[in-house]
Amino acid sequence: MDEQGWSFACAACGVTYDASYTDYCARCGSPVLAQRGVRAPDTGPARLPGIWRWAGRLPLDPAQAWLSLGESATPVVAAPTLAKRAGVGQVWLKLDHLNPTGSFKDRAAAAGVAHALRHDAGGVVCASSGNAAASVAAYAARAGVPCVIVVPADVPANKLASLLAYGPTPIAVPGDYSRSFALARELARTLGLTNLATTYVNPHAVAALRTVAFDLVEQVGPRVDWVHVPTASGPLVHGMVQGFRDLCATGEATRLPRTVAVQPEGCAPIAAAFDAGVEWVTAWPQVTTAVSGINDPLEGYEGDGTLTLRELHASGGRALAVSDADILAAQELLAAELGVFVEPAAASSVAGLLTLAGGSVYGPDDTVVCLLTGHGLKTVGSEPARVPVAADLGAAMRVLGPLGPKGRG
Ligand SMILES: [Zn+2]
Known part of the structure; x- marks a missing residue:
């Protein structure tokens, strides 16, 4: 019907x-x-x-x-330092963590x-x-x-x-x-x-994820060579690729981007199937990653992973597993060097970019997008903050000590 x-x-x-x-x-x-x-x-x-x-x-x-709360049409920002590290023409960060509730x-x-x-x-x-x-x-x-x-x-x-x-x-x-x-x-x-x-x-719900592609072509341009996607079962991969297919059919996009699904090493059922060269994804036996949000073993709906894998191949892309340490390092880099605070799962897209950088994967003129899918504020720990406590000015002065350039006195 x-x-x-x-x-x-x-x-x-x-x-x-x-x-x-x-x-x-x-x-x-x-x-x-x-x-x-x-x-x-x-x-x-x-x-x-x-x-x-x-x-x-x-x-x-x-x-x-x-019903809209203003979802989609989130900003993209250029990341020239990441482009230099990856040896590509341009890297764009899609700030999808800035959606109304903080995620794509x-x-x-x-x-x-x-x-x-x-x-x-x-x-x-x-x-x-x-x-x-x-x-x-x-x-x-x-x-x-x-x-x-x-x-x-x-x-x-x-x-x-x-x-x-x-x-x-x-x-x-x-x-x-x-x-x-x-x-x-x-x-x-x-x-x-x-x-x-x-x-x-x-x-x-899956079809609505096509809007990521609609946004990207409007914001980045008709040619996007690569998109890196934090991936659990992968409807975002599927929806986005379908969106690009729609845009290619109307001539608004000049190519289907190679899509890289990034998963944590401690739960990487799609990346494991990709590396093994098999067509079917099987459930991940034991989740060991601490990265919440993309730690889905696909038990009982392995076909989701298989469908995602098929789209990755069709786009000329790949699946990739990265370590929790690399994901946390990418999260820190994004916040401390680029001013973009996302949750660890979201930073996996940048961890994937940095993992593939320096190899023969990217071309020197390529335009690369990393999707940032969830806000960092949601995953800040609920434990008491580990910062020095001071109840009044005197205590604050004692805690602070002499202020000066880092590394001195
Ligand atoms: Zn059927």
Whole structure:
């Protein structure tokens, strides 16, 4: 069934679904994807806010633009020092952590909650290690629909606090993200909720991630040679690549960027499959990374990883595993040298760039984008700050000592 020229079909077996369907394929368990059959007008009503600006390119109803919180159209900034280190023409940082709730997930949540409203769902449910839950809770609050959030029990305290502010009904599940995801999926079926986990489970949410490509071509230009993407199961990879395909079809983009999915070494199911040269991604046996947000072992939905892997190959890109130490070093570099404070997961894109720098991967004139997906403020520790304490001026003067250039006296 079509929704403004869109159809919804299983990526593996081709079974088609009604636009109201938001789950994996009932026949084979693979992701169901939004596809545009009859090509809709290429631009949405230009004055609409957020992702609704692109309503002509997405399965969105312009009448629901009131739901927008200003998601998408986040800034890009040049990083000439990174370009020099990588030996490329230009490096651009896409500041997607500056979305309304502090992560790129707002793009998907806006579209997903709009879909739930259109189809009179009883509410929404989202399993998330933090960012997606905050996004879904925020848009559900704006829409006035019930929202259940399922989080892994070890989610960072500050991420939890920032999502609870939006007033959802939270449940914590012991174990890795896959356990939370499985429970959320059961709740969706049992309670008639729309599942807005940012795996591939919801085709409307995945389709909304095309807006990253729409932004980049507008902001960086028609030629982007590489995009580095922090990756768990990879709907951001898929959505962005599909968006670039749309732009190539209309002539607005001159090429499909080579896409690099960056994963932490302690949970890298897609990178492991890429390195092994196999077509199928298998679940990661034991998560050992401390990088929250991209520590998804894909247990029970390995097909998500396989779909992402296929898109990476189709783009001429690759998957890459980087160490937690390299991710934290990239996070520190971004904040201390470039003034951009993101969470560790987001910095993995830059860690990937620096890992591949100096090899034969990039061309000297290449234009490279690193997506920065989540804000640093959410992952600042909840322990007491490790800075000197001073109760009054005298104590402060004693703590500070003589001020002068670093390294003296
Ligand atoms: Zn199927």
